[in-house]
Amino acid sequence: MQASAKIWRHFDVWLLATVALLTIAGVAMIRSAIANNPELVELNVVGRQAIFGLVSLVLLLATAAIDYRLWSALSRPIYVFNLLFLALIPIAGVVGFGSARWFQLATVTIQPSELAKILMIIVLANFLARNRDRIHELRTILRSFALVAVPAALILIQPDLSTAIVLLVIWLALVWAAGARMSKLAILVAVVLLVAIVLTPLLVNYIVQGYPAGEDFFFLRNYQMTRLVNFIFPNPEESFGATYNVEQALISIGSGGLLGQGYGSGTQVQLRFLKVRHTDFIFSSMSQEFGFIGATIFLLLIMFVIYRCLRAARMARDGFGSLICYGVAILLLFQASFNVGMNLNLLPVSGLPLPFLSQGGSSLLTILLGIGLVESVMLRHKRIEL
Amino acid sequence: MIHAWRLRATIAAMGLLLAVFIGRLFSLQILQGELYSNLADDNRFDRVSLPAPRGVIYDSNGSLLVRNLPAFNIYVTPALLPDSEAEIEAIYIKLADLTGVPLDQPGPPAAPCVGGRGIRQLVEEGATNRPFDAWPVACDIDETTARVLRQQQIDMPGVSVEAVPVRExxxxxxxxxxxxxxxxxxxxxxxxxxxxxxxxxxxxxxxxxxxxxxxxxxxxxxxxxxxxxxxxxxxxxxxxxxxxxxxxNNLKLTIDTRLQAITASALENRMEFLNRFAGEVRTTIGSVIAMNPQTGEILAMVSIPSYENNRLARFIPQYYFRQLSEDASRPLINHAISSEFPPGSSFKMVTAVGALNEGVIDPKQTLFDPGQITIQNAYFPNDPGQAKEFVCWKEDGHGQVDFIHGIAWSCNVYFYKIGGGFEDEVSGKGLGIDDLGVYARALGYGAPLGIDLPGEEDGLIPTEEWKRLNLGESWSTGDTYISAVGQGFVRGTPLQVLTSVSTIANGGRVMWPHVVQEVLDGEGNVVHRYEPCVLWDIADGILMEDTSEIAAGCDSLDPELRENIIAGHTVSPDITVAPGVLELAREGMRLVVEDEEGTANPYALLDGISSGGKTGTGEFCDETAFSRNLCVPGNWPTHSWYTAFAPYENPEIAVVAFVYNGGEGAVTAGPIVKQVIEAYFELKAIDAAR
The missing domain is CATH 3.90.1310.10 (Penicillin-binding protein 2a (Domain 2))
Structure with missing residues (x-):
């Protein structure tokens, strides 16, 4: 660790400022979204989110202060800790909304699968950086896949399909960024296609018999199939059923117009026609209250954050740091795109939170820890400090 | 290190996503913003219908016949119930105690206010649908309970008592x-x-x-x-x-409730007497209408059996409604206007007016009634076995009968002869079925009269063509004979029988019969008055060209009702009667009552009031009679009719009484009409003395 305070000259203030702004905007947006929900107000969801945000910002700075190369050395314990943490869930987890994803620590609930995202970025970045020379070998790619497959499987059985997908996307992106040949990745794609060909008859059989009977399709639960079906074939008769949330989200966004209905004045939000408006559909809440201008500014800000992460990836002094920054950028890009796409009814409904905005402490903490890592890389991007 | 191009590619992908999202936002918020704004407004705005109080109905004296009463319903708004389960339970128990609705009783979902489920089930249904709506748990509770609940409401959050109007x-x-x-x-x-x-x-x-x-x-x-x-x-x-x-708006009827009550009890008593006398339920259907013949205003209209409309006011009980619908005597039908019966001798007035006006008979000329006449079958003139006998109700016959005594004595043979001709006694072949139809329609038979009540029937005036189409048989002189005395295929409603007589009574005007005279607003001001209305006048010397002139210029008559009348006629029902024809017909009707041999004389002669009338004894053989083996050939059961107007000189009331299977007209129906007319003049005297 460099003791010198000089390294702080390289601290990316723009990144931190934008992140802090987005975090504050998130707390404010959550406040508006739950204003007319007495139960959530009583639970002090806003206050808790604000405290989480503050603690996370402190942790961000702490992470930035710690030399990221330390994590490279600790990669193996981190991986083991991650697996243990995830494996404990079925034993000691708290069940909520039909799946066990949380640990209860005093008054704070912690979601290990969120932390797993950042931990796996470190583990994968370390592995790929160490195996740069052999990155063109299929063996390396498969080994790295084995690394991510175990936690992904543990998350999948919670069940939490979307987080498992996030891990796989991060893996794919990092392998690609590490320099894997396109031809190797094409082999992977071929494998996926092969699996799809094997699965298709099974899927057809399932749609004909299993789905109407309420059965699950392997790891895809029946409700997840319903979401997919509703996205692909929306049923116009069913406006109070499964398509309700998506329809209300579109109404919320569309009725925002150019300038929005104003903070705390969105009718869809305040009169609670929009569901899960403080988590999955907070982008719709924001779009109604702040309009096209507000939503566009938000998108530009979050893309700016991602851009700064990619910039850090370019400037990093070593492969490990570079891959960490790239992983964090992809994490943000994928989650933000998927959530916004879902809000805009471009993608099927999933439980992926919107970075910075969606209510939820673990998600916020994960993202800010990721930013902390990026800052840590930035602080130390010059080889020699004079 | 990551290849620069791979980073650039990532940034390009990021830019592409950003463009897609902003494009989509632009499409939703700017291009379709208005559409979604409207959808958002549809979500939050709701149209609430405010009930309009229904108008009430008065009789001609201003007595209330219909009013609105509050019915008390108890509602529970699930979202406003207390938080604690124990408190909710206490409220449920109290409600169950007070209203008698069970606390806990599962049942299938049903419309509001239909019983079968417990309070808990009703509230749960409401809570899962719209928890902020008030859901009825007990309907139509008595006022005392409602007051008790109102007082205790403060301790029972979520419970409310509301009054909804019901008809009484x-x-x-x-x-x-x-x-x-x-x-x-x-x-x-x-x-x-x-x-x-x-x-x-x-x-x-x-x-x-x-x-x-x-x-x-x-x-x-x-x-x-x-x-x-x-x-x-x-x-x-x-x-x-x-x-x-x-x-x-409120309505003022032409009905006088006092006269209505007297009329109803007169009819009821007579029918009861008849049943008691016969020792069996001989008659179940009867109807009386009293009308002002000058205006068409219905003063009283009774149809027996009736139903208790108060029992249908709050909700319609299934068992009661089924009982009403399945009753063979059809209580839900207004027999005064919606049932058709053979009018019997009442119909002779049509034949009388027609024959006189067409010159078939000279009023002074007498025809001989031997008690029965025989006509040869037109196709087998020399075969006595095919001949048919037509009898008078008086077996010995009435001897020599002139026009007015033909009416007074209701001499069948006289009317057979003038209706269908007999040898060479009357000019030509008598009036004939075609002209009989013309005069029947002119006096109000054969088509609706446009009364402002639903379900009016049109009756039946047979024609040669009608018989050929419906029975596949040719028309015979015998058919004309029995039609001329209101038997055979002829059918009329009590209202039509009354209209025919009141048209003769008032000098030839077929008046529009109606029960509503005024529309009043909330303060009692007259908004609209239904003026008396002449459908057509057979004595004014003006002949209507076609049916569209019926009731032309009659503002009071609802266009739809007028259409019904017009649709009932293929040609104009208007005729021109010669001066003196109606007077002679009236004179005959006076003798019905005043001549010592007059058919109504012993039963309907009024005390100190001049009147004219016509009895009717309509033979019938319907399903009921057939199934009870009453249809003995030559001795069919008979409906009893009597129709009269008074005073004779300037009639102000005309009454028809009809008793199903009532036997002879004068005996059963005569006294009913007598009571009604006498009561009318007594009430008039009482009102005048006030």
Whole structure:
């Protein structure tokens, strides 16, 4: 660790400022979204989110202060800790909304699968950086896949399909960024296609018999199939059923117009026609209250954050740091795109939170820890400090 | 290190996503912004229908025949119930105690106010649907319980008591045939009524009588207010001014309830007497109508059996409605206007006016009644076995009979001869069925008269063509004979029989019969008056060219009712009667009552009041009679008719009484009419003395 305070000259203030702004905007947006929900107000969801945000910002700075190369050395314990943490869930987890994803620590609930995202970025970045020379070998790619497959499987059985997908996307992106040949990745794609060909008859059989009977399709639960079906074939008769949330989200966004209905004045939000408006559909809440201008500014800000992460990836002094920054950028890009796409009814409904905005402490903490890592890389991007 | 191009590619992908998202936002928020704004408004704004109070109905003296009473319903608003389960339980128990609705009883979902489920089930259903709406748990509770609940409401959050208007009919089944009743909007007509601003689950509409026919005037116009609601249905604010409800107007009938009551009891007593005398239920159907022959105003209209419309006022009990619908004597039918019967000798007035006006007979000329006449079969003139005998009701015959005594004695043979001809005694072949039809229609038979009540029937005046089409047989002289005395295929409603007589009584004007005289607003001001209306006049010397002139210029008559009358005629029913014809017919009717041999003389001679009348004994053989083996050839059962007007010189009341299977006309129906007319003049004297 460099003791010198000089390294702080390289601290990316723009990144931190934008992140802090987005975090504050998130707390404010959550406040508006739950204003007319007495139960959530009583639970002090806003206050808790604000405290989480503050603690996370402190942790961000702490992470930035710690030399990221330390994590490279600790990669193996981190991986083991991650697996243990995830494996404990079925034993000691708290069940909520039909799946066990949380640990209860005093008054704070912690979601290990969120932390797993950042931990796996470190583990994968370390592995790929160490195996740069052999990155063109299929063996390396498969080994790295084995690394991510175990936690992904543990998350999948919670069940939490979307987080498992996030891990796989991060893996794919990092392998690609590490320099894997396109031809190797094409082999992977071929494998996926092969699996799809094997699965298709099974899927057809399932749609004909299993789905109407309420059965699950392997790891895809029946409700997840319903979401997919509703996205692909929306049923116009069913406006109070499964398509309700998506329809209300579109109404919320569309009725925002150019300038929005104003903070705390969105009718869809305040009169609670929009569901899960403080988590999955907070982008719709924001779009109604702040309009096209507000939503566009938000998108530009979050893309700016991602851009700064990619910039850090370019400037990093070593492969490990570079891959960490790239992983964090992809994490943000994928989650933000998927959530916004879902809000805009471009993608099927999933439980992926919107970075910075969606209510939820673990998600916020994960993202800010990721930013902390990026800052840590930035602080130390010059080889020699004079 | 990551290849620079891979980073650039990532940034490019990021830019592409950003462009897609901003493009989509632009499309949703800017291009389709208005559409979604409207959808958002649809979500939060709700139209609330404000009920319009329904108009009430008065009789001609201003007595209430229909009024609105509050019925008390108890509602529970699930969202406002207390938090603690124990407190909710206490409220449920108290409600169950007070109202008698079971605490816990599962049952299938049903319309509001239909029993079968417990309080807990009803509230749970409400809570899962719209928790901020008030859900009825007990309907139509008595007022005391409602007051007790109102006092205790403060300790029972979420419970409310509300008064909803229900109809009450103070005169009940006395006037139900005229007034009718209300019922829920039928599922098949929901769209129609909702387009008029009605609310299907709440508002009721007329199902019979005046309540049905004057639905538009009585109902008024529901109001509308726009409110803002949240997703749970909790009311937040009223938006905009909205429309307030326009109350329905009130109606003043031509019916005099006092006369109606006397009429009803006269008919009831007579029918009861008949049944007691016969030792069996001989008659179950009867009808009396009293009308002002000068104006067409119905003064009393009784149809027996009747129904208790108060029992249908709050909701329609299935068992009672089934009982009413399955009763063979059809209590839900207003027999005065909706049932057709053979009019019997009452119909002789048609033959009399026709034969005289067509010159078939000279009024002074006498025809011989030997008690029976025989006519040869036209196709087998020399075969006595094919000949048919036509008898007079008096076996010995009436001897020599002139015009007025033909009416007075109701001499069948006289009317056979003038109706269908006999040898060479009358000019030509008598009046004939075609002209009989013309005069029947001219006097009001054979088509609706446009009374302002639903379900009027048109009766039947047979023609040669009708018989050929419906029975496949040729018309015979015998058919003309029995038609001339109102038998055979001839059918008429009591209202038509009354109209024929009152037209002769008033000098030839066929008046529009009606039961509503005025429309009043809430303060009692006359909004509209239904002026008396002449459908056509057979004595004014003016002949209508075609049916479209019927009741032309008659503003009082609803266009739809007028269409019904016009549709009932293929040619104009108007005729021109020569001066003196109606007077002679009236003279005959006077002798019916005043001549010592007159058919109504022993039964309907009025004390100190001059009158004219005509008895009728209509032979019938319907399904009921057939199944009871009453249809003995030559001795069929008979309906009893009597129709009269008074005073003779300047008639102001005309009454028809009809008793199903009542036996001879004068004996059964005569005294009823006598009582009604006498009561009318007594009431007139009482009113004058006031």
């Amino acid at each position: 009919y103070p005169t009940g089944n006395l006037t139900s045939a005229v007034i009718g009743y209300l019922g829920p909007i039928p599922a098949a007509q929901v769209d129609f009524w909702e387009s008029l601003g009605f609310l299907a689950d709440r508002d009721k509409v007329g199902y019979g009588g005046v309540e049905l026919n004057y639905q538009d005037i009585l109902a008024g116009q529901n109001g509308l207010k726009l409110v803002e609601k949240d997703v749970a249905g909790s009311l937040l604010a009223e938006v905009g001014p909205g429309n307030s409800a326009v109350p329905g």
